[in-house]
Amino acid sequence: MGLLVDGGGVRAPQRARGPAARAHRREHGSLNGNAIVLVVVLLSSFTFPLTITGASVALPDIRADLGAGLTASQWVITGYNACFASFLVAMGSLADVAGRRRIFTGGVAVFCAAGLAAAASRDVLTLNAVRALGGVGAAAAATGGSAILAATFHGTARVRAFGMLGTVLGMGLAFGPTVGGVLVETLGWRAAFGVPAAVAGLVLLLVPVLPAARGDAGRRIDWAGAALFTAALLVLITSIVEGGERGFGGPAVLGGLVAAVLLATAFVTVERRADDPMFELGLLANPRFSSYAVAAGAIVFVLVPLLVYLPSYLISVVGLAPGEAGVWLLMLTAPTVVLPMAGTALAKRMPAGPLVAGSVAVTGAGALLLVTIGPGSTPWALAVPLALTGAGFGLSTGLLDGLAVTVVRPEQAGTAAGMFSTARLATETVGIAVVGAALAALSGDRLTGTHYTGALRTVCVALAVFSAVATACVLGLSRKPAGRGPAAGG
Numbered sequence: 419m420g421l422l423v424d425g426g427g428v429r430a431p432q433r434a435r436g437p438a439a440r441a442h443r444r445e446h447g448s449l450n451g452n453a454i455v456l457v458v459v460l461l462s463s464f465t466f467p468l469t470i471t472g473a474s475v476a477l478p479d480i481r482a483d484l485g486a487g488l489t490a491s492q493w494v495i496t497g498y499n500a501c502f503a504s505f506l507v508a509m510g511s512l513a514d515v516a517g518r519r520r521i522f523t524g525g526v527a528v529f530c531a532a533g534l535a536a537a538a539s540r541d542v543l544t545l546n547a548v549r550a551l552g553g554v555g556a557a558a559a560a561t562g563g564s565a566i567l568a569a570t571f572h573g574t575a576r577v578r579a580f581g582m583l584g585t586v587l588g589m590g591l592a593f594g595p596t597v598g599g600v601l602v603e604t605l606g607w608r609a610a611f612g613v614p615a616a617v618a619g620l621v622l623l624l625v626p627v628l629p630a631a632r633g634d635a636g637r638r639i640d641w642a643g644a645a646l647f648t649a650a651l652l653v654l655i656t657s658i659v660e661g662g663e664r665g666f667g668g669p670a671v672l673g674g675l676v677a678a679v680l681l682a683t684a685f686v687t688v689e690r691r692a693d694d695p696m697f698e699l700g701l702l703a704n705p706r707f708s709s710y711a712v713a714a715g716a717i718v719f720v721l722v723p724l725l726v727y728l729p730s731y732l733i734s735v736v737g738l739a740p741g742e743a744g745v746w747l748l749m750l751t752a753p754t755v756v757l758p759m760a761g762t763a764l765a766k767r768m769p770a771g772p773l774v775a776g777s778v779a780v781t782g783a784g785a786l787l788l789v790t791i792g793p794g795s796t797p798w799a800l801a802v803p804l805a806l807t808g809a810g811f812g813l814s815t816g817l818l819d820g821l822a823v824t825v826v827r828p829e830q831a832g833t834a835a836g837m838f839s840t841a842r843l844a845t846e847t848v849g850i851a852v853v854g855a856a857l858a859a860l861s862g863d864r865l866t867g868t869h870y871t872g873a874l875r876t877v878c879v880a881l882a883v884f885s886a887v888a889t890a891c892v893l894g895l896s897r898k899p900a901g902r903g904p905a906a907g908g
Contacts, residue, residue, distance in 0.1 A: 454627050455570050456579055459563040462526055462621045463583060464590045465614040466556040469533070470499055471594030472614070474726040475740045476607035478733045483607065486542035488863045489663040492854040493546040495726050499850055500655040501553030502560075503843040507696050508644035509554075510561035515639055518565040519628050525558025526618050526625070533615025537608040549611075570629060588758075588815055591722070592751035592808075595729050599744025642688045643696040650681035651844055655851045662855025663863065697837050706771075706825040709895035711838060713774045714818045715845035716888035720781050720881045721811050722846045723853035724788075725750065727874075735793050735870050746797055750804040757812030764813070770821055771896025774814060775889050781810030782885020788878045792871055853877055 473494060481491045513521040532552030539545035564583065571579045601609040657674030664671055689695040701707050725747070732743040764773055784807030790799060822838045860873035 452570055452575075454624075455566065455629065456582065458621060458624045458628060459522075459567055460582060460586045461624075462522075462559055462563055462618060464586050465529070465617050466502070466560055467587055467590035468594045468597060469552070469556075469611065469614050470495060470502075471591055471722070471725045472598030472601070473498075473594075473610050475595050475598040475729040475733070475744055476602050476610040477730050479602060479607040479740070480542070480545070484540075484542045484545065487663075488854075488858045488861075489659060490542045490546070492659055492662075492851075492858070494542075494549055496655060496659055496847070496851050496854065497546050497550040498553040498556070499843075499847045500652055501550045502556050503840070503847045504648040504651045505554050505557035506561060506843060507840050508639075508648060509558040510565070511639045511644065511696065512558075513562045513565045517630070518562050518569060519625070519630050520562075521558050522562030522566060522628070523622070523625050525555045525560070525562055526621050528552070528555025529559055530555075530615045530618035530622060533611045533618065537612035537615065566628060584815070584819065588754060591725070592754045595725060595747040595751070596744035599729070599740040599742070599747075603739055603741035640689075640692055640694060640696040643685060643692060646681055646685035646688060647696065650678050650685055651847070653681060654678035655847060658848070658851040658855050662858035665859075697840075698834075701826060701834055701837060704825060705895040705898035707822055707834065707838075709771065709892045710774060710818050710822045710825070711841050712888055712895065713778050713814065713892045714822075714838065714842045716778050716885060716892075717781050717811050717814060718842055718846040719849035719852075720785050720885055721750075721754075721807060723849045723881075724785070724807060726850055727853060727857060731791070731870060731874055735867060736795055737793075746800070747804070749797065749801050750808045753805055753808035753812040754815060755812065757809055758815050758817070761813035761815070761817045765817055769896075771893065774818065774821070775892040775896065777810045777814035778885055778892055779810075779889045780806055780813070782882045782889065784808070784810065785878050785885065786882035789875045791874060791878075793867065853881075856880070 477491050477494065480486060480494060481488075509521060509525070529552050532548045532555055535548040536545055536552065539548065564580075567579045567583060568576065598610045601613055605613075653674055657671050657678060660674070661668075661671040666672070666675075686699065689697050689699050702711075728747060728750070729740070729743045732738045732746060733740060738746065761773070761777070784803050784805070787803035787806065788800070790803065819838060823834050826834045856877050857870070857873045860876055861869040864870070
């Protein structure tokens with residue numbers, strides 16, 4: 419998961435006069451109010467990815483308590499993530515028009531209310547509905563928070579602020595299973611939703627310290643593009659998830675897939691003709707930008723579904739307690755946190771293209787080695803496969819975002835960052851849906867013993883093949899000229 423939004427905004431009042439003082443504050447920010455703003459935004463941002471991977475540890479208990487099947491329980495994760503990804507860009511545009519703090523506050527409030535409702539749900543249908551609503555709230559809060567940071571910090575202070583935001587988002591995603599495992603084991607599955615909601619409630623109490631800013635009355639929202647993008651992604655996700663249970667040859671599923679293609683085609687047509695489009699699709703003609711987008715999408719397509727579905731396997735088949743499963747998954751998530759600096763150091767010593775392609779290949783190698791998993795698996799047997807899978811993400815996280823905006827023209831940087839983040843989150847969502855549908859179809863909706871083991875091993879092989887193809891694409895694209903944007907190297 420990645421989110422990077424750049425932009426202008428209303429500057430904080432200056433406390434000292436003179437060009438030097440004003441330049442210093444723009445560059446470094448206020449040590450008083452600005453630090454509080456950063457804490458509030460980071461605190462809220464940690465909870466959004468946490469409820470994706472954190473809730474995954476709760477799925478076995480949810481299925482047992484609410485009597486839900488695999489497909490129904492899959493929507494607990496997929497519904498939230500699909501709405502998060504689908505509404506991200508639309509909410510970003512709305513924040514520019516309606517005001518950043520207003521959209522941020524509304525988003526956090528919706529996320530909080532949805533989390534409390536999820537914790538109190540008595541049936542899986544209600545749980546899935548409020549989870550989807552929580553995804554919409556998370557999208558609004560995430561984009562509003564990013565816009566607040568962009569308006570509050572300037573120069574190197576802004577770079578540091580967004581660097582910390584990316585770290586917090588990555589930590590929420592990476593350590594979700596561990597935190598969720600502890601919550602589920604000590605307080606029950608409802609705590610996986612209730613505790614993040616409580617954190618969001620704390621954020622709401624701190625909202626008055628955030629800078630107020632009016633919306634840009636002259637800014638127009640690309641409503642047609644936003645609606646088509648949202649509809650295409652939601653229809654695609656729904657078709658994939660339901661296809662795992664009903665079969666992909668059924669008329670409803672096939673009809674949904676066709677509808678998703680038509681909606682996506684209409685979206686591209688509208689964006690090409692819009693005066694102020696949501697996405698500048700011409701950026702995709704830049705081969706290096708496209709190569710980094712493919713790499714980022716391929717890595718999360720492999721990593722995040724494993725973060726979501728491995729806990730269920732470790733609990734249901736290997737027989738671990740939720741807390742134990744969360745600890746085992748540290749072998750997968752720790753490299754995502756400790757290796758980003760190594761990736762940055764390597765980028766100074768070798769071309770970007772091979773480094774990025776190598777990160778994708780390492781992720782795929784980890785997935786391939788994971789075919790050894792079984793009911794009798796031990797932490798030592800899974801250490802290398804899990805560490806390699808996480809290493810690919812760790813080596814490239816942050817680096818890819820920076821590379822993506824340096825291979826386009828400076829005036830395109832903000833648009834490129836938004837497109838890059840949205841594409842990665844959308845790919846992550848599709849990956850969760852595809853892997854969940856494959857597990858349901860291959861196991862016959864039976865997440866036990868040999869059925870689940872065989873399905874998971876087949877999925878790991880497929881993910882490895884997908885990574886190999888993506889690696890070849892990244893290498894091929896990175897060797898082409900960078901186009902009109904300034905090259906970043908590689």
